[in-house]
Amino acid sequence: MDMNQYLSMFIDESNDHLQSLNENMLQLEGSPEDLGIVQVIFRSAHTLKGMAATMGFEDLASLTHKMENVLDLVRNEKLKMQDFIFDTLFKSLDALETMVQDITEGGEGKADVSSIVASLQAIESGEWTGGTAPVAAVNQSPSTATPSAVELDEFQYSVLDQSIAEGHRVLYVEVLVSEQSQLKGVRAYMVFDLLERSGEVVKSFPTVQDIEQEKFERSFSLYYITTKEAQELEKGIMSISEIESAKVIQLDQETLQQMTNQAAATAEVEAAPVPAPVEASSEPSSSSKEEPKKPVATKTAAPKQAATPSRTIRVDIERLDVLMNLFSELLIDRSRLEQLASETGNNDLSDTVAHLSRVSTDLQNIVLKLRMVPVDTVFNRFPRMIRDLAKTLDKKIDLVITGAETELDRTVIDEIGDPLVHLLRNAVDHGVESIAERVAAGKPELGTVNLRAFHSGNHVFIEIEDDGKGIYRDNLLRTAVKRGVVTEEQGAKMSDDEVNQLLFAPGFSTADKISDISGRGVGLDVVKSKITSLGGNVTIHSTPGKGTNFSVQLPLTLSIIAAMLVRLGSEKYAVPLSSIVETAIVQREQVRNIHGNKMITFRESLIPYLSLSEVFGVPDFNDANEQETEIVVIRKGERLAAVAVEEFIGQSEIVLKSMGTYLPSIEGISGATILGDGQVALILDPNAFIK
Amino acid sequence: MEEELKVIVFKLGSEEYGIEVDKVQTIERMMPITRVPKTFSFVKGVINLRGVVIPVIDLRGRFSLPETEYTDQTRIVIVGVDDMQVGFIVDSANDVIDIKRDAIDSPPEVVGGVKARYLRGVAKLEDARLLIMLNLNEVLNKSEVVQLESIEG
Numbered sequence: 001m002d003m004n005q006y007l008s009m010f011i012d013e014s015n016d017h018l019q020s021l022n023e024n025m026l027q028l029e030g031s032p033e034d035l036g037i038v039q040v041i042f043r044s045a046h047t048l049k050g051m052a053a054t055m056g057f058e059d060l061a062s063l064t065h066k067m068e069n070v071l072d073l074v075r076n077e078k079l080k081m082q083d084f085i086f087d088t089l090f091k092s093l094d095a096l097e098t099m100v101q102d103i104t105e106g107g108e109g110k111a112d113v114s115s116i117v118a119s120l121q122a123i124e125s126g127e128w129t130g131g132t133a134p135v136a137a138v139n140q141s142p143s144t145a146t147p148s149a150v151e152l153d154e155f156q157y158s159v160l161d162q163s164i165a166e167g168h169r170v171l172y173v174e175v176l177v178s179e180q181s182q183l184k185g186v187r188a189y190m191v192f193d194l195l196e197r198s199g200e201v202v203k204s205f206p207t208v209q210d211i212e213q214e215k216f217e218r219s220f221s222l223y224y225i226t227t228k229e230a231q232e233l234e235k236g237i238m239s240i241s242e243i244e245s246a247k248v249i250q251l252d253q254e255t256l257q258q259m260t261n262q263a264a265a266t267a268e269v270e271a272a273p274v275p276a277p278v279e280a281s282s283e284p285s286s287s288s289k290e291e292p293k294k295p296v297a298t299k300t301a302a303p304k305q306a307a308t309p310s311r312t313i314r315v316d317i318e319r320l321d322v323l324m325n326l327f328s329e330l331l332i333d334r335s336r337l338e339q340l341a342s343e344t345g346n347n348d349l350s351d352t353v354a355h356l357s358r359v360s361t362d363l364q365n366i367v368l369k370l371r372m373v374p375v376d377t378v379f380n381r382f383p384r385m386i387r388d389l390a391k392t393l394d395k396k397i398d399l400v401i402t403g404a405e406t407e408l409d410r411t412v413i414d415e416i417g418d419p420l421v422h423l424l425r426n427a428v429d430h431g432v433e434s435i436a437e438r439v440a441a442g443k444p445e446l447g448t449v450n451l452r453a454f455h456s457g458n459h460v461f462i463e464i465e466d467d468g469k470g471i472y473r474d475n476l477l478r479t480a481v482k483r484g485v486v487t488e489e490q491g492a493k494m495s496d497d498e499v500n501q502l503l504f505a506p507g508f509s510t511a512d513k514i515s516d517i518s519g520r521g522v523g524l525d526v527v528k529s530k531i532t533s534l535g536g537n538v539t540i541h542s543t544p545g546k547g548t549n550f551s552v553q554l555p556l557t558l559s560i561i562a563a564m565l566v567r568l569g570s571e572k573y574a575v576p577l578s579s580i581v582e583t584a585i586v587q588r589e590q591v592r593n594i595h596g597n598k599m600i601t602f603r604e605s606l607i608p609y610l611s612l613s614e615v616f617g618v619p620d621f622n623d624a625n626e627q628e629t630e631i632v633v634i635r636k637g638e639r640l641a642a643v644a645v646e647e648f649i650g651q652s653e654i655v656l657k658s659m660g661t662y663l664p665s666i667e668g669i670s671g672a673t674i675l676g677d678g679q680v681a682l683i684l685d686p687n688a689f690i691k
Numbered sequence: 692m693e694e695e696l697k698v699i700v701f702k703l704g705s706e707e708y709g710i711e712v713d714k715v716q717t718i719e720r721m722m723p724i725t726r727v728p729k730t731f732s733f734v735k736g737v738i739n740l741r742g743v744v745i746p747v748i749d750l751r752g753r754f755s756l757p758e759t760e761y762t763d764q765t766r767i768v769i770v771g772v773d774d775m776q777v778g779f780i781v782d783s784a785n786d787v788i789d790i791k792r793d794a795i796d797s798p799p800e801v802v803g804g805v806k807a808r809y810l811r812g813v814a815k816l817e818d819a820r821l822l823i824m825l826n827l828n829e830v831l832n833k834s835e836v837v838q839l840e841s842i843e844g
Binding site for chain 2: 616672678
C-alpha cells in the first residue's frame, strides 16, 4: 500500500501527540499522583505507537512501546513517578521529536536511542536502583461472572429501537479477555477501535472510561449499530490476541425489549443498597462494590474528553495563498466595476456593485482571518524549554502563560519563535536570580516568568516579564562605555529607558564577558533586528531588584501593510508607512552638496538626500530638473534620510507579493504588490537607502 | 519507439522554437509590464498574472538577438521549471504540434547565432521546417548570465 499520501497526516498528528505528551508530562510533573494524566499520556503514546507501526517507522514504534510499558506500570500503580522516570520519559519525547523531524525532512525516522531504551527497560524491570520498590500490585480477584444484558436509558433504547425499525443491524456484543492478558485495557481498546471502524457503539458496560482504565474484570459488553454481519464481527474480534471469547447476538425489537426489561429488573434489585448513579452505569449482575471508584475515573477523564473534538480542518498554507491571490483579483475587478458603475450612472448597476463591495469586504476579512493562528502554536514549546533550562541552571521557575489564544498571521508566527526563545532564555538565565540570591533578597525561591500576549489596536504585544534582579543602570552604563557603545557624557544624559535600550546595541552581544555584572546581552541585537525586520519593535522596562519586562510589539500580519504610494514619471512605488517619518517639500537650493554627498537640513539636523529617480534609473522623471521636490523622510533606527519622488499618490493597504525565484534580490526593493488598477508596483526597502 | 512529444511552437524572427507543452503554463497577450530597476537588461519587468507577480524576460534579449518593437502578434509564454515561473516575450506563438522523439537531433555546433548550450536539439518536421528545442534549464540559468554580464560589462 502506498503510504505517502498519509505521510503529511501522520506527521501532523504525530506532532500533535508529541505536543500533548509534552504538555501532560509537565502537568504530571506538577502533580505526580494524578493517574488521570497518566491515562491521557498513555493513550497518546499508544496512538502514536499505532500510527508509527502502521506507517512502518519501526524505531519510532518500538520506542513508544517501551514508554508505554513504563507508563502502564505507573497507571496500574505498580510504579511511582519520580525524577529519574520523568527525565527518561522527557528524553524519550525528545528522541521521538527528532525522529518525527527526520521523517518530515524525508528521512526514515531512524535514530540511536539505545541508551534511552536501556533506561526505560531498567525502569520497567525494576532494576533501576534509585527507585523505591514497586507498589504492591493491586490485583482484584478475577471473577468469571459474565454480565448479562446492559441497562439502557430511554434515549439509548429509542436509538436502538429506531435503528432496528429502519433496518440497521443492532448487535449485542459480549467480550471476554483472556485471563493471562497483561494489558486488558489495551485489548479492550483494540476491540473498540475495531468496532468503531465500521459502526457505532451506543452503550457499553462498564463505561468506556472505565474500560480504558482497566476498571473492569475480564469481560465487557456493549450495544452496537453496524452494517456488518454478526459472524464477521465475531471473527474480527477473535482475531485480536488475548481475547478469549466474543459473543455477538443480533437483536430485533422484541429481544431488545426483553433484554432491557430483564436488565432493569436485575439492576433495581442489585442497586438497591447503593443509590445508583443517574448515568445508568450500574451493574446488573456482578457486584456493585466497585462503585466508589467511579468518581476518580470521571473526574480526570471528563474534561479531557470534552476538549478533544475540535471543529477545525487542516488546510495547506499554499491553498490559502492561492485563495488570497484569487481574492486580490476579485478586489481589482471590484474597483473596476465601481468605476464603470459610477461612469454609466445606472442605478440598478450601482446598487448591485455596492452590494458586491460589501460582500467582498466581509469576504476579505474572513480570508485574512483564515491565516490567523493562535500564538499558542509558538508558546506551547516554551514550558518544556523553561523546565529544562531551570533544571540546568538549578533555579526554580514558574512560567505563567496568558493570552495564548491571541491570534497572529501565519507569516509572523513562523518568524517570531526564535526571538522569543532568546528573550525567555535571557529572563531565566540572567533575570531570575539563583535560589540563594532570591532567599537573601527576601523573595520566594520560586521565580516567576510571565509570558503574555494581547491585542492592542493593529498590533499584538508579547511581553516577557521576570521578577528577577532587574537592570542596574550604573553597571550597564559602565559596560557600555567600556565597550565603546556610548561615551560617558552621552550616558549621563540618557534616561533610564534609553540606557536599557543599550542592551540591544550590537557591541553588547558578547555574552560571557558582561554576564558577571548586569547580565543581559546574549545576542539581543539579533533579537532586535529580527523583530524590526518584521515591522515590530521591542522595549525594556526594568525596576532594579524587582524584575524586567521586555515588550515586543508586532504587526498583526506581514502580508498586508500600510504603505504610501508615490509616483515617479509613469512608475509607481510603495513605501512602507512604518518607516516613514514624514513627507515634505524642499526647494532646490535647500539641497546642499557636502563632501560630494547631497544633504538637506531637516529639523535642525543634516540628513542625506537621495534621488530615487537616479537610484532606480527612472526613464521619464528626474528630480534634478525640479525647482520644488516632494520628499519622503524615512527612518532606519535613529537615522533618517530624505528620498525625492515626483508626487504622493496616497496611503493604501497593500498586499505583499513575492517576485518569484528567478529575479536576483534587488537592493532597495523588498517585494511587489498589485494595485487597484491591476498594475504591479514595487515596494521600497527603506533600510537599503540608509547605510 | 514512436514516442510523441507535444510541443508549443513560437517564433523569434524567422526561427521557430519549441518548448514541451508540460513546461508551458499559459500563453498571454502583451500586458502592462512594471519595470524592475537594477536587473539584467533582458528582464523587462514583472507582470500581474491573475494575482501572481511574474518576471518576464525578452527572449530575443536573452539570446542576444536584436530586440524589436512589440506587435499584435507578440506573446508572453509563461513557463514553469521547478518552482520558478517566468514569462518569455516572443514574436508570436500559435501552434501546438506533436513531434516524434526520434525526430530530434542533438544540436549542431552553431545554430543561427543562438548559443548552442540553450538548445536541447533540433527537430526536423515535414515540409523541411526546423524546430529548435529549447533547453529551459539553461535558458533560466542565472549564474551563467551573471558571468556573461560581468565579462561584457
